Amino acid sequence: MSALRFSDTISAALAEGILVVTIDNAPVNALSADVRAGLMAALDHAEKDGNVAGVVLTGAGNSFIGGADIKEFGKPPVEPHLPDVVSRIEAFAKPVAAAINGVALGGGLEVALACHRRVAAPTTKLGLPEVKLGIVPGAGGTQRLTRLTGVAAAIDMIANGRIISAVEALKLGIIDGVSGDTLLPDALADIKATNASSLRRTGLLSVPSETLEVIDKAAADILRKARGQRAPAEAVRLVRLAATVSLSEGLTEERRTFIALRDSEEAASLRHVFFAERATGKVEGLEAVAPRKIETIGIVGTGLMGSGIAVSALNGGYRVIGVEQNVEAAAKGRDRIVALLDKAVQSGRLDACGREDRVSRLTVTADMRQLAQADIVIEAVFDDLAVKTELFQRLDTIVHADAILATNTSYLDPDLIAAATARPERVVGLHFFSPAHIMRLLEVVNCKKTAPDVLATALGLAKRLGKLPIVSGVTEGFIGNTIFSAYRREAEYMVEDGAAPQEIDAALEAYGFPMGPFAVFDMAGLEIAWARRKRQAATRDPSARYVVIADRLCEAGRFGQKTGLGWYAYPEGKRTVDPTVTEMIDVARAEKGIVPKPFTADEIVSRLLKAMVVEGDALLSRGIAARASDIDLVMINGYGFPASKGGPMFAAGRR
Ligand code: 3H9
Numbered sequence: 001m002s003a004l005r006f007s008d009t010i011s012a013a014l015a016e017g018i019l020v021v022t023i024d025n026a027p028v029n030a031l032s033a034d035v036r037a038g039l040m041a042a043l044d045h046a047e048k049d050g051n052v053a054g055v056v057l058t059g060a061g062n063s064f065i066g067g068a069d070i071k072e073f074g075k076p077p078v079e080p081h082l083p084d085v086v087s088r089i090e091a092f093a094k095p096v097a098a099a100i101n102g103v104a105l106g107g108g109l110e111v112a113l114a115c116h117r118r119v120a121a122p123t124t125k126l127g128l129p130e131v132k133l134g135i136v137p138g139a140g141g142t143q144r145l146t147r148l149t150g151v152a153a154a155i156d157m158i159a160n161g162r163i164i165s166a167v168e169a170l171k172l173g174i175i176d177g178v179s180g181d182t183l184l185p186d187a188l189a190d191i192k193a194t195n196a197s198s199l200r201r202t203g204l205l206s207v208p209s210e211t212l213e214v215i216d217k218a219a220a221d222i223l224r225k226a227r228g229q230r231a232p233a234e235a236v237r238l239v240r241l242a243a244t245v246s247l248s249e250g251l252t253e254e255r256r257t258f259i260a261l262r263d264s265e266e267a268a269s270l271r272h273v274f275f276a277e278r279a280t281g282k283v284e285g286l287e288a289v290a291p292r293k294i295e296t297i298g299i300v301g302t303g304l305m306g307s308g309i310a311v312s313a314l315n316g317g318y319r320v321i322g323v324e325q326n327v328e329a330a331a332k333g334r335d336r337i338v339a340l341l342d343k344a345v346q347s348g349r350l351d352a353c354g355r356e357d358r359v360s361r362l363t364v365t366a367d368m369r370q371l372a373q374a375d376i377v378i379e380a381v382f383d384d385l386a387v388k389t390e391l392f393q394r395l396d397t398i399v400h401a402d403a404i405l406a407t408n409t410s411y412l413d414p415d416l417i418a419a420a421t422a423r424p425e426r427v428v429g430l431h432f433f434s435p436a437h438i439m440r441l442l443e444v445v446n447c448k449k450t451a452p453d454v455l456a457t458a459l460g461l462a463k464r465l466g467k468l469p470i471v472s473g474v475t476e477g478f479i480g481n482t483i484f485s486a487y488r489r490e491a492e493y494m495v496e497d498g499a500a501p502q503e504i505d506a507a508l509e510a511y512g513f514p515m516g517p518f519a520v521f522d523m524a525g526l527e528i529a530w531a532r533r534k535r536q537a538a539t540r541d542p543s544a545r546y547v548v549i550a551d552r553l554c555e556a557g558r559f560g561q562k563t564g565l566g567w568y569a570y571p572e573g574k575r576t577v578d579p580t581v582t583e584m585i586d587v588a589r590a591e592k593g594i595v596p597k598p599f600t601a602d603e604i605v606s607r608l609l610k611a612m613v614v615e616g617d618a619l620l621s622r623g624i625a626a627r628a629s630d631i632d633l634v635m636i637n638g639y640g641f642p643a644s645k646g647g648p649m650f651a652a653g654r655r
């Protein structure tokens with residue numbers, strides 16, 4: 001094999017008459033200008049050199065190609081453009097195969113789709129996740145994938161941005177084979193057996209026929225979920241177009257749509273979210289800190305929160321020891337955890353083998369001393385300072401010297417809990433969101449004395465649990481509940497000032513929240529916030545603005561959806577404006593002499609954004625949040641802020 005180099009990122013070697021072209025652009029082999037130019041140069045070489053009978057494309061490291069280079073979006077485009085590279089591959093006179101060694105995403109899969117043969121390693125993931133960045137595939141993905149899978153499957157994959165395994169890709173006809181350790185030899189053998197005079201060019205295939213009913217259903221499923229986002233609907237339109245127009249017309253329309261969406265606010269917001277997510281794990285000062293080893297996780301309390309945490313830990317591959325106060329409670333806790341696993345089996349998210357494996361790693365006991373085996377103990381007991389400090393003092397005497405103690409408190413001061421132990425440096429906060437096995441957000445609370453390796457361990461653990469960890473300093477409610485309180489306060493001020501709760505909810509829902517604030521309060525229940533307000537009453541600044549309406553609702557026994565009455569009434573479960581509440585609001589306004597003023601939807605959104613940003617800026621200046629984008633991620637992943645708007649800090653900046 002003689003080595004050839006076509007650009008900084010593209011090299012090749014001739015093996016058995018086949019030019020094996022390797023893309024080496026760490027970290028994910030994104031299709032930068034240098035990669036595109038190098039690929040073109042490699043094709044030039046393969047075209048001219050009579051010793052080259054075919055080409056195999058593969059990636060260095062763990063990726064085939066992670067997609068177009070997202071960092072290039074928003075900058076002036078540089079030639080050669082990806083669609084030109086892709087079209088050239090498809091039209092190439094000699095056979096071209098993709099040896100898909102790792103992820104083939106977005107433009108990466110589009111390159112593979114243009115190849116005449118595709119073989120993938122079994123662990124590979126493939127997909128066109130562009131909609132998650134607010135765009136559609138821009139190098140033929142909507143037109144070529146549809147020709148392989150049919151319209152309904154392509155809608156499902158592209159409009160959902162669904163990433164699939166190699167095995168599923170084989171079933172759907174996207175690849176020609178799955179190969180183990182012998183990927184490259186297999187790709188070479190495959191291409192040598194390919195007849196150059198009858199190459200299978202994906203773009204020339206006709207779209208498999210399906211009934212209109214199947215296609216309409218796939219499209220309707222997407223449009224129902226899209227909540228005002230443009231990209232999924234455009235993806236559906238383009239996929240459907242593949243079945244009705246020529247390849248070149250389809251490609252032209254796809255490119256036009258891609259460019260329009262790429263330059264949209266939605267795409268800018270989702271790119272912000274993409275890079276924000278990659279920034280969260282990076283904590284200054286932790287780069288060289290080695291985390292502690294975690295194999296066994298103890299969980300004290302196996303109620304709603306504890307059982308969700310247990311499932312999450314079992315999914316992460318850990319051994320779990322749940323602890324309850326007595327044998328009956330332990331049996332119930334175990335049942336709760338197993339029931340969650342069973343539900344995952346029923347919904348197809350877990351197979352029977354996976355369930356058995358998880359159950360075999362689970363112990364639930366009333367004997368707290370078993371936590372001597374745990375490398376980290378997470379408490380998920382009643383949120384009361386005396387209960388938690390007493391528990392931590394006990395745990396301190398049971399767990400081994402290197403074990404970490406984590407509190408899942410939402411509102412208590414974890415520094416006080418840590419101070420009650422002999423080793424406060426091993427205490428960290430892990431604020432899970434309910435249901436803990438589903439919600440991605442995890443606030444990792446860096447307490448005053450938390451040791452750097454304890455924080456690093458918590459971040460590593462979060463990643464293995466599939467969570468999005470956001471580091472927060474200590475303040476009541478951490479990042480999320482602090483911002484949410486400001487949002488809640490401002491929403492109530494606006495009701496007093498003249499906006500009806502249903503107007504505020506409608507404005508926020510049109511903006512992209514799944515539910516407006518008052519619908520959320522009713523769903524969560526009004527009594528916990530009421531209890532907190534009563535506790536705080538004695539210390540509240542009497543000159544600060546205070547809205548009494550929520551208190552009056554609670555005094556009238558209106559605790560939200562579960563009582564059938566809250567900010568709304570719920571006859572037959574349906575959210576309905578209640579004249580009684582309207583009257584209560586009128587009375588509260590009149591008592592303060594407020595003349596209600598009308599609000600537009602835009603004014604409502606602006607005021608709520610501003611309230612969140614003021615609070616966010618305060619958290620940043622106090623060092624509770626490290627970056628504005630962390631605040632955005634907390635609100636998106638924990639509180640329903642639309643990702644397509646980039647989070648409150650980003651959205652307010654764009655306004
Ligand atoms: C597209 O392809 C459009 C085309 O249809 C049309 C074009 C005309 N570009 O996630 P990680 C960086 S749109 C630039 O932590 P993992 C990332 O920022 C694209 N950079 O690793 C990070 O950098 P840093 C469609 C990228 O192993 C580093 O790589 N493709 C890109 O957990 C590691 O990332 C996608 O949407 C990129 N495309 O996961 C796929 N991708 O270290 C997006 C990653 O400086 N990417 N980086 O923070 C992913 O889903 C994951 O990154 C991947 C690896 C699964 C690949």
